[in-house]
Amino acid sequence: MTTTLSVKSPSVDNSHLKALKALDIPARxxxxxxxSNADPAVLAAMDRQPIGHLDKAYLHLMDEVQELMRYAWQTDNRMTLPVSGTGSAAMEATLANTVEPGDKVLVCVNGYFGHRLMDMAGRYGADVCQINRPWGDVFTTKEIRAALETHRPKIMAIVHAETSTGVCQPMEGIGDLCREFDCLLLLDTVTSLGGVPLFLDKWGVDLAYSCSQKGLSCPPGSSPFTMSDRALDALNNRKGKVANWYLDMSLLANYWGKGRTYHHTAPVNMTYAIREALRLLAEEGxxxxxxxxxxxxxxxxxxxxxxxxxxxxxxxxxxxxxxxxxxxxxxxxxxxxxxxxxxxxxxxxxxxxxxxxxxxxxxxxxxxxxxxxxxxxxxxxxxxxx
Ligand SMILES: Cc1ncc(COP(=O)(O)O)c(C=O)c1O
Structure with a gap:
């Protein structure tokens, strides 16, 4: 079936466009x-001229952002960087890099974002299975153990802070279970980073992502991503290429790591912003x-x-x-x-x-x-x- 789009040619008369006033945003x-509202210091940090994304001053900022992000998440993961895009882009990066067609991915669903994880994993060819709790409940380690025993997944994904329900998932013991069943633990920390206690390494988390626009008091557009060495092994041992070029960490590693080779033009001013947001977090403690x-x-x-x-x-x-x-x-x-x-x-x-x-x-x-x-x-x- 073909879809016909009716295309109206643009009018050459642009007088209504010329008449537009400069941006006027209501104060909310x-x-x-x-x-959430951005910290004025973060907005001030963005309000600078961009510099080249291979400029040595920019490369230095990148190192600082990575170190600050490791602090925020309490992880030593080498592969920790901001993804250019919102939280969903970083979410997709976790799955795109580790899922190959046919891999089993178990998603714990007790809210809206568990469904999004399932949808994304399925798009990368995963054999997706799920366990469910009513919206507003948490998962127990007993339920998780039973699901790992039944499904034996390569990855188990769970949301730490479910924005759709207001639930904070207790994380004690979940990482140990994932190791016992030799599966990678993927954690959504979009609404927890910079707001509630998070200890990625202590909890045995292998893949995590977040966003800039909530606990970090920064505008949306630069999203923390991290993967452990176990998750990196899964990436390095893939049979095929990562299906998403933009989010392929094996390519991005050459820009964020030693190689410093061009991958895509970094959203330079968003890096200023997230660097300031993370600096403020470190300053506050x-x-x-x-x-x-x-x-x-x-x-x-x-x-x-x-x-x-x-x-x-x-x-x-x-x-x-x-x-x-x-x-x-x-x-x-x-x-x-x-x-x-x-x-x-x-x-x-x-x-x-x-x-x-x-x-x-x-x-x-x-x-x-x-x-x-x-x-x-x-x-x-x-x-x-x-
Ligand atoms: C728990 C959770 N995960 C993922 C996302 C997706 O992030 P974004 O809207 O920044 O793409 C959100 C957004 O609010 C979220 O709350």
Whole structure:
């Protein structure tokens, strides 16, 4: 079947385009699932002229970014770098480099992003299998052991911080199980990096990815990626080429590693931005950063309780960076989010997938994780609900 696209030739009259005014972006407080507001210092760092992506000053920045990223993730992985693109590009990089047609990939699905991992793995020819929990629950090591025993996968993927549900998956013991069953552990840390405790090496994580626009307080577009030596072995022992040229780490290694050979033009200003974002994280220190997020989240929980609102996730599994609030009966959730934007310039997220229409999602991430923002949010929500 052929699809006909109707192509309208562009008008030569561009007077309406000429009349466009310079960019005018409304000032919003982004308290949804992301992006979050960028730290002004990060925006200032971006506001420089680009330099060549092979300039020695730029190469030095690349080294710094890699070292800072290892600190943020608590890993010694050599192959740690920012992927040019958003979190999904780094997510795809983990699978593209390690999956070959027919490889078994087990995905733990308890929210929206588990489904995305399954979809991506399938596109690289994986034999995908899954275990499921309701949206809002976590997986136990017992369930994971049983699934590894049954499926014997090459890779097991799990989401540390499920942005669709507000759950933080406990990681103790999962890496040991993956080693026992000789499988690579792939972890989504998009909503945990820079916000909640993460110890990749201690947890035995082999492949991980994140994003810039949440806990790192940076605009979207430069996404942390890392792979362990075990995962590198899988890459080096592939039968065929990585099917995705742009994300092929064996090629990117020649740019980020010793070779320094051109691969693609680096998004130079995004590297300035993520370098500054990671520098700010190192300056604050991981413990202080995690505590700031925990304090903000606990202030939010207390305020919600005072208002008689309920969180979707039991306290012990709540993710400090992202809270899901049950929408009370009789309240139009979408109307509330619309009014928060219109009347308070405040973005709040709605529910996704299984939780659509049931919850609001509040992000307190990176630069935005402050008691002041919690108070602003609670006061605005009170006004709108009243
Ligand atoms: C847990 C999780 N994984 C993956 C992604 C995809 O990242 P991006 O939207 O930056 O491509 C997101 C985005 O919010 C996410 O929350």
């Amino acid at each position: 407080l982004l308290l949804g699932p992301g992006p 991981l413990d202080a950063r995690w505590k700031r997020h925990q304090d903000a989240a606990e202030r939010l929980y207390a305020g919600l309780e005072d208002m008689g609102l309920e969180c979707h996730v039991p306290r012990e599994h709540r993710l400090h960076t992202l809270t899901t609030i049950r929408i009370p009966d009789g309240v139009d959730g979408k109307q509330v989010t619309a009014r928060l934007i219109d009347e308070h310039d405040m973005e709040l997220g709605g529910g996704l997938g299984d939780l659509a229409g049931q919850v609001w999602r509040v992000g307190l991430m990176g630069y935005n994780a402050t008691s002041d923002n919690v108070d602003k949010f609670l006061s605005a929500l009170k006004q709108v609900l009243a």
